[in-house]
Amino acid sequence: APAAPPAAATATAHSPYGQLHPLAALSAERLATGDLVAAAKWGTGSPIDDPAREQEVLNAVAEQARQLGADPEATVRIFRDQIEASKIVQRGLHRAWDADPGRAPTERPDLGEVRKEINRINGELVRAIADSPAARSAPYCAPLLAAAAAHVRHERHLDGLHTVALARSLRSVCAEA
Numbered sequence: 001a002p003a004a005p006p007a008a009a010t011a012t013a014h015s016p017y018g019q020l021h022p023l024a025a026l027s028a029e030r031l032a033t034g035d036l037v038a039a040a041k042w043g044t045g046s047p048i049d050d051p052a053r054e055q056e057v058l059n060a061v062a063e064q065a066r067q068l069g070a071d072p073e074a075t076v077r078i079f080r081d082q083i084e085a086s087k088i089v090q091r092g093l094h095r096a097w098d099a100d101p102g103r104a105p106t107e108r109p110d111l112g113e114v115r116k117e118i119n120r121i122n123g124e125l126v127r128a129i130a131d132s133p134a135a136r137s138a139p140y141c142a143p144l145l146a147a148a149a150a151h152v153r154h155e156r157h158l159d160g161l162h163t164v165a166l167a168r169s170l171r172s173v174c175a176e177a
């Protein structure tokens with residue numbers, strides 16, 4: 001009997017789409033932590049923008065990229081977008097909770113714990129960036145990345161806010177021509 005076709009992810013792990021899909025999936029995973037960060041900051045007076053923490057994230061990912069022999073500048077560029085996207089989610093949720101306090105979270109996650117999870121995802125994202133230079137510089141990067149993002153959107157049932165933020169998070173993934 002013919003062997004069963006391998007799972008799509010396995011079959012395409014080294015294809016351009018297989019290199020880009022993890023970037024979209026990890027970006028959505030990182031955005032999901034934006035909900036937790038928004039809840040952690042809600043009602044505390046802590047601003048959504050934390051420039052010191054952002055710099056810490058950018059320094060850490062640049063160093064991780066260097067250690068992997070990857071491009072620290074491309075990595076930082078992509079992470080600036082990741083950070084903007086997280087803030088889109090946080091601002092959107094705070095607006096929604098302001099407008100309708102009944103939808104606001106009743107539990108406040110520990111921001112330090114959420115940031116540990118973000119750090120873990122950051123590390124995986126740096127690796128996905130390091131593993132995808134060919135796909136990111138391919139002329140058909142943009143349509144493949146859009147397809148990967150659409151797949152992730154369906155898989156994770158993303159709402160409008162998170163769909164917009166996902167697109168924002170991926171803006172610099174494909175190398176500009």
Ligand SMILES: C=C(O[C@@H]1C=C(C(=O)O)C=C[C@H]1O)C(=O)O
Binds near residue numbers: 053
């Ligand atoms: C996620 C946070 O909110 C913002 C977004 C950040 C990020 O995406 O890494 C970092 C700092 C904040 O400007 C946070 O405060 O940890």
